[in-house]
Amino acid sequence: MRRSLGALCATVVVLAACGDDGAPDDESSAVIVTTTTTVAPDATPTSAAPTVTESTTESTTTASPAPTTDALAPDVDPPPSDPTVGEPTVTTELVVETDRPVDLAVRPGDAALHLVNQSGTVVRFDPATGSSTVTLDVSGLISSGGEQGLLGLEFSADGAHAYTNHTAADGTTTVTEYAVGADGVLDPASARVLLEVAQPYSNHNAGDLALGPDGYLYVPLGDGGAAGDPERRAGDPTSLLGSLLRIDPTPTADAPYSIPSDNPFVGGSFAGVEGAAEVWSWGLRNPWKIAFDPANGDLWIADVGQNRVEEIDVVSPTGDLPAGYGANFGWSAYEGNDRFNDDVADPGNLVFPVLTYEHSTGGCSISGGAVYRGSAVPGLEPAYVYSDYCAGTVWALDLAGQRNLTLVDGLDTVVAVRRGPDGELYVVQASGAVSRIIPA
Numbered sequence: 001m002r003r004s005l006g007a008l009c010a011t012v013v014v015l016a017a018c019g020d021d022g023a024p025d026d027e028s029s030a031v032i033v034t035t036t037t038t039v040a041p042d043a044t045p046t047s048a049a050p051t052v053t054e055s056t057t058e059s060t061t062t063a064s065p066a067p068t069t070d071a072l073a074p075d076v077d078p079p080p081s082d083p084t085v086g087e088p089t090v091t092t093e094l095v096v097e098t099d100r101p102v103d104l105a106v107r108p109g110d111a112a113l114h115l116v117n118q119s120g121t122v123v124r125f126d127p128a129t130g131s132s133t134v135t136l137d138v139s140g141l142i143s144s145g146g147e148q149g150l151l152g153l154e155f156s157a158d159g160a161h162a163y164t165n166h167t168a169a170d171g172t173t174t175v176t177e178y179a180v181g182a183d184g185v186l187d188p189a190s191a192r193v194l195l196e197v198a199q200p201y202s203n204h205n206a207g208d209l210a211l212g213p214d215g216y217l218y219v220p221l222g223d224g225g226a227a228g229d230p231e232r233r234a235g236d237p238t239s240l241l242g243s244l245l246r247i248d249p250t251p252t253a254d255a256p257y258s259i260p261s262d263n264p265f266v267g268g269s270f271a272g273v274e275g276a277a278e279v280w281s282w283g284l285r286n287p288w289k290i291a292f293d294p295a296n297g298d299l300w301i302a303d304v305g306q307n308r309v310e311e312i313d314v315v316s317p318t319g320d321l322p323a324g325y326g327a328n329f330g331w332s333a334y335e336g337n338d339r340f341n342d343d344v345a346d347p348g349n350l351v352f353p354v355l356t357y358e359h360s361t362g363g364c365s366i367s368g369g370a371v372y373r374g375s376a377v378p379g380l381e382p383a384y385v386y387s388d389y390c391a392g393t394v395w396a397l398d399l400a401g402q403r404n405l406t407l408v409d410g411l412d413t414v415v416a417v418r419r420g421p422d423g424e425l426y427v428v429q430a431s432g433a434v435s436r437i438i439p440a
């Protein structure tokens with residue numbers, strides 16, 4: 001029996017993204033989001049950082065969405081997708097350029113963008129003054145080739161602490177806590193390692209961090225890398241790999257963090273399955289970006305696929321439990337909705353994607369993603385907005401009409417779509433540009 005916990009009960013199949021991963025991903029690639037052996041399908045790998053190029057405002061599109069809808073629910077016809085009715089017309093506006101950005105974070109009470117550079121720096125950019133300040137530099141502590149580097153940043157609810165996710169020199173995924181000054185600078189002397197997870201391969205590091213509505217820290221981890229989940233870690237919640245972890249950064253007498261008492265595996269097992277106490281959800285391949293919907297607490301996961309399919313998963317809170325409690329997203333028994341490793345049993349209670357798309361039309365690696373709840377773009381709310389590293393298109397999954405809309409075409413190397421301090425959405429490109437989505 002398939003179990004859908006998402007805000008949308010529909011499955012939408014769309015076109016575009018990822019590349020062949022029939023062999024372990026090449027760690028020499030400068031691109032950190034693709035789970036392929038190359039920067040793009042059939043491209044030549046390089047260890048050099050992407051060149052920062054001049055960015056201009058992108059062209060607007062009101063064409064019919066490139067993705068196509070499949071059955072939204074059994075025996076229900078898809079809603080109309082007339083591009084002239086109720087679809088926003090947007091473009092992008094360059095805000096700042098930086099060095100190899102992979103993400104941006106928001107500090108409560110701060111109107112600045114906190115930019116995460118794969119090379120090892122965090123930069124605070126103030127849109128009001130145009131000034132940039134390096135607030136953290138860990139470039140001497142990390143490995144930053146391929147899919148490794150400084151990959152994630154999150155702030156505590158009061159903005160007094162920050163959490164980073166980086167790849168140590170030996171390849172270990174490392175989550176660190178820092179005290180943050182009033183000026184937004186992270187104090188390196190205060191660094192406290194919360195979590196270290198050994199990585200058997202150099203790819204599928206994931207790297208994101210998110211503070212949940214419950215105040216706990218959510219840490220997505222990839223399946224350990226190589227191709228096809230060779231050690232079958234993703235379906236084994238006793239391994240932290242291939243899972244979404246949920247921890248309390250508050251230390252105990254014996255550990256650098258605490259385990260929330262309502263984590264599913266606190267008692268050692270959940271629904272007859274044994275698992276590690278840190279694990280909140282599992283069955284993930286390379287959950288590059290996750291995001292909570294600030295309006296309802298839904299959890300959205302952009303999980304990078306293998307040879308054919310990219311997927312978006314969404315789960316909702318259940319009673320008093322936050323979104324994702326005990327959810328198994330199916331990798332590597334399934335890639336998207338399709339059976340993958342036949343030797344991995346289907347337990348019958350998997351959470352299947354709310355949206356999948358194929359690699360056949362030019363995409364290679366999904367880049368999530370945030371639910372838009374802003375006010376600057378009329379007609380866009382509510383929608384989950386996301387992109388793809390190779391496709392260069394920004395899409396919006398319209399939650400009200402359950403349609404997938406094309407917002408912007410012609411971008412390159414999109415690695416993230418994020419909500420800024422103003423509630424509006426920003427597109428982050430590995431080539432260096434950080435742009436704001438605005439009405440055309």
